[in-house]
Amino acid sequence: DSGVTQTPKHLITATGQRVTLRCSPRSGDLSVYWYQQSLDQGLQFLIQYYNGEERAKGNILERFSAQQFPDLHSELNLSSLELGDSALYFCASSLSEGTGDEAFFGQGTRLTVV
Amino acid sequence: AQKVTQAQTEISVVEKEDVTLDCVYETRDTTYYLFWYKQPPSGELVFLIRRNSFDEQNEISGRYSWNFQKSTSSFNFTITASQVVDSAVYFCALSGRDDKIIFGKGTRLHILP
Numbered sequence: 001d002s003g004v005t006q007t008p009k010h011l012i013t014a015t016g017q018r019v020t021l022r023c024s025p026r027s028g029d030l031s032v033y034w035y036q037q038s039l040d041q042g043l044q045f046l047i048q049y050y051n052g053e054e055r056a057k058g059n060i061l062e063r064f065s066a067q068q069f070p071d072l073h074s075e076l077n078l079s080s081l082e083l084g085d086s087a088l089y090f091c092a093s094s095l096s097e098g099t100g101d102e103a104f105f106g107q108g109t110r111l112t113v114v
Numbered sequence: 115a116q117k118v119t120q121a122q123t124e125i126s127v128v129e130k131e132d133v134t135l136d137c138v139y140e141t142r143d144t145t146y147y148l149f150w151y152k153q154p155p156s157g158e159l160v161f162l163i164r165r166n167s168f169d170e171q172n173e174i175s176g177r178y179s180w181n182f183q184k185s186t187s188s189f190n191f192t193i194t195a196s197q198v199v200d201s202a203v204y205f206c207a208l209s210g211r212d213d214k215i216i217f218g219k220g221t222r223l224h225i226l227p
Contacts, residue, residue, distance in 0.1 A: 002158070033215075043205060043217040056213035090159060099147070099213040105159040 003027065006091050006106035014114055018079040021109045025072055025093030031055065032074040033094070033103060034066055038087035049074055050097045081113045116141045118208050120218035127196055128226050135191045135221045137206030143167075148182065148189045149207040153220070159205075165189065193223075201225045 003026035013019055025032050034046040036059075045058035049068035060066075063081075068074040078085060088108045094101035117140040127133045139148065150162040163173060165182050173180045177194045193200050206218040 042219050045215040045217070048213065058214045088157070092159070099209040099215050102161050102164055104161065107158050 002104040002106065004091060004093050004104050004106035006089075006109050008109060009107065010110050010112075012112045012114060013081060015081055015083060017081050017113075018077065019081065019111065021076040021078070021089055021091075021111075023074045023076070023091030023093075023106060025074070025091075026104055029093035029095050029104070030072065031094045031097060031101065031103075032068055032072070033092040033099070034060075034074070034076050035090040035092065036087045037090060037108075038084075040084070041087075046076070048099060055097060056099060078111070083113050086111055086113045116143075116208055116210050116214070116216045118206050118216050118218035120204075120206055120221050122221045123219070124222045124224070126224040126226060129198055130195050132192060132194050133196050133223065133225075135193075135204050135206075135223065137189045137191065137218060139187050139189065139206070139208045141187075141208060141210050143210040146208060146210040149205075149209070149215075150180065150189075150191050151205045151207065151217075152202045153205065154199075154202040162191075162204075196225045198225045198227055 005024040007022045030051045033048045037043045046060040048056040052068050066076045090108045092103040092105045094103040119138045146167045148165045152160045179192045181190045203220045203222045205220045209215045
């Protein structure tokens, strides 16, 4: 158990809808990262937050947004969903700011858009 | 632009054989980090190692070893005396000055009993 909790584990929704994925980092970790893993694109870094502030941005679509709350949990919001958004979404956390840190991953949320 | 190439899509070896997973990277940054992650069939991602660009010492951890060579921009991963539990997809990744983490496509490793 990595100590990172992601909910829900599975999500099935229709095209055009909006969903929110939630991540609770390991106790004490200040950085949260979001990744998308799909067959087409492989594993992609989406975004990093550190202590509530956006720290680094990867290949995150404009339809997607994220935030980190004062209690350090994070949410990834996906809107106007398309079939191609079907993927496994991972959250990871690490202690400090730099992406060079060891990161611990959650079990992922499998999103299926139908 | 930064890039990570794992040319081996899939490898199968018999248990107890040694196997090396290749990783070649491209970056213009002088300071960067390289990583290896393991994704077993259960799906979670497990951190294996991090190496910064200034530390070219090879590392050994049990049956795992890593060979970092800046001259060839490679960060290869060797499993000695492989076991069935080593079957997984292994990802090499790079993080540079912009802090964006780039992953390779992964190498699917099958260890046959």
